[in-house]
Amino acid sequence: MDNPFADSVTDSTPKRARGRPRKTLDERDDGNRRQALLSAAARLFRRQGFDGTSTRDIATAAGMQSGSPFYHFKSKDALLYAVMEAGMHSAIERQTKALQGKAPAADAAEAMRRLIKAHFDVLLGPGNDFVPVMLYEHRALSAAERATLAELQVRYEAVWTPVLQALHDKGQLQAPVKLSRLLILGALNWTVQWFDRKKGASVDELTDAAMRLFLRLPN
Amino acid sequence: MDNPFADSVTDSTPKRARGRPRKTLDERDDGNRRQALLSAAARLFRRQGFDGTSTRDIATAAGMQSGSPFYHFKSKDALLYAVMEAGMHSAIERQTKALQGKAPAADAAEAMRRLIKAHFDVLLGPGNDFVPVMLYEHRALSAAERATLAELQVRYEAVWTPVLQALHDKGQLQAPVKLSRLLILGALNWTVQWFDRKKGASVDELTDAAMRLFLRLPN
DNA sequence: CCTACCGATCGGTAGG
DNA sequence: CCTACCGATCGGTAGG
Numbered sequence: 001m002d003n004p005f006a007d008s009v010t011d012s013t014p015k016r017a018r019g020r021p022r023k024t025l026d027e028r029d030d031g032n033r034r035q036a037l038l039s040a041a042a043r044l045f046r047r048q049g050f051d052g053t054s055t056r057d058i059a060t061a062a063g064m065q066s067g068s069p070f071y072h073f074k075s076k077d078a079l080l081y082a083v084m085e086a087g088m089h090s091a092i093e094r095q096t097k098a099l100q101g102k103a104p105a106a107d108a109a110e111a112m113r114r115l116i117k118a119h120f121d122v123l124l125g126p127g128n129d130f131v132p133v134m135l136y137e138h139r140a141l142s143a144a145e146r147a148t149l150a151e152l153q154v155r156y157e158a159v160w161t162p163v164l165q166a167l168h169d170k171g172q173l174q175a176p177v178k179l180s181r182l183l184i185l186g187a188l189n190w191t192v193q194w195f196d197r198k199k200g201a202s203v204d205e206l207t208d209a210a211m212r213l214f215l216r217l218p219n
Numbered sequence: 220m221d222n223p224f225a226d227s228v229t230d231s232t233p234k235r236a237r238g239r240p241r242k243t244l245d246e247r248d249d250g251n252r253r254q255a256l257l258s259a260a261a262r263l264f265r266r267q268g269f270d271g272t273s274t275r276d277i278a279t280a281a282g283m284q285s286g287s288p289f290y291h292f293k294s295k296d297a298l299l300y301a302v303m304e305a306g307m308h309s310a311i312e313r314q315t316k317a318l319q320g321k322a323p324a325a326d327a328a329e330a331m332r333r334l335i336k337a338h339f340d341v342l343l344g345p346g347n348d349f350v351p352v353m354l355y356e357h358r359a360l361s362a363a364e365r366a367t368l369a370e371l372q373v374r375y376e377a378v379w380t381p382v383l384q385a386l387h388d389k390g391q392l393q394a395p396v397k398l399s400r401l402l403i404l405g406a407l408n409w410t411v412q413w414f415d416r417k418k419g420a421s422v423d424e425l426t427d428a429a430m431r432l433f434l435r436l437p438n
Numbered sequence: 439c440c441t442a443c444c445g446a447t448c449g450g451t452a453g454g
Numbered sequence: 455c456c457t458a459c460c461g462a463t464c465g466g467t468a469g470g
Binding site: 139183189191193194213 | 394405
């Protein structure tokens with residue numbers, strides 16, 4: 001919206017290939033340069049930290065010149081925020097899918113397993129740098145941005161509460177629900193620091209270990 | 220040792236006030252300037268991150284001019300390393316004291332509680348910024364420094380293993396010992412992100428919750 | 439430890 | 455999006 005290069009409103013043809021030709025046909029596929037910047041930023045922010053990454057690093061990784069990221073993003077800070085917001089939305093989306101059609105109270109242990117697995121997938125999946133950046137570069141945000149993101153985080157974490165409450169009521173979870181949620185999510189989030197897809201336990205084994213560590217399961 | 224300003228060896232008087240007078244009597248108490256730099260660096264590295272903190276910030280916080288930190292430390296990197304090493308040594312020391320005179324296998328649950336409490340104390344105690352820096356600024360170290368610190372971390376984490384093994388043998392810990400250690404330490408380390416001494420649970424309540432979350436305790 | 443300074447790098451912008 | 459550029463800041467050093 002508000003794009004000064006947009007065709008006039010009367011022109012509603014669905015064809016998109018008209019207008020100024022792009023450099024090569026498979027690159028420059030319209031708005032995907034923004035995506036390239038986001039991905040490059042996520043990877044670099046994760047590896048080197050926000051302050052340890054220059055906008056030039058990001059531009060180079062996305063195949064651009066040093067000033068070009070600022071055509072797509074107002075500031076380096078806006079880039080960081082966009083990465084984190086994308087991360088949170090993907091996490092919420094995957095969490096929602098994981099619980100689809102499940103009544104948490106009916107089989108709370110199964111719901112718990114799905115929540116843990118979804119969390120690991122979004123955290124440890126190949127190329128999933130967005131959520132780790134969101135977890136570990138929190139500090140670099142402005143207060144206003146932090147507040148907006150906090151709403152998404154509250155939404156995400158709130159989904160755990162009824163599941164944990166049901167497990168607590170059944171005696172499968174012994175610690176207080178709120179502290180349990182904080183400690184459990186901490187244990188999961190910390191896996192980013194040590195988990196290695198190429199060796200050691202798989203995500204499924206990890207999920208299993210977490211279930212047995214936190215809950216009193218039968219057998 | 221190796222201090223070029225030290226008095227000659229033959230002079231063994233315990234008096235320390237001789238020689239070039241210091242600016243004021245309560246400041247400049249010989250080698251405590253180095254400590255002031257370390258403390259200031261720890262606090263700032265934790266709040267703003269390593270890359271987000273300038274050596275000028277640190278100098279100002281320690282009451283020095285911009286170039287002076289380099290009189291005490293060879294580089295900004297050396298300062299970071301010194302902070303982390305001090306953090307690890309304090310953690311190991313407190314851990315050792317916490318288990319003093321305890322045979323882990325005899326009362327594994329009690330040993331576990333002491334390990335958790337010691338960990339929280341070193342992590343969440345007022346002004347204890349050294350260990351959090353060590354946990355969250357790992358990335359900024361050189362490979363050689365990381366390797367040296369890794370030895371200390373291995374020593375620290377190794378203490379947990381026999382305790383967890385004993386708990387596992389008794390059936391009080393259900394998940395595999397190694398994954399348990401990783402997940403548990405993650406849960407504890409993450410508390411740095413949310414724990415607030417001024418509200419919510421106390422360290423003792425937190426320790427209690429962790430015990431009940433991870434172990435199958437009687438009653 | 440301070441003063442004065444250097445080369446390098448950084449986020450961001452104007453103008454096309 | 456690129457080119458050319460600016461002001462600011464940074465880690466570090468020489469010389470005292």
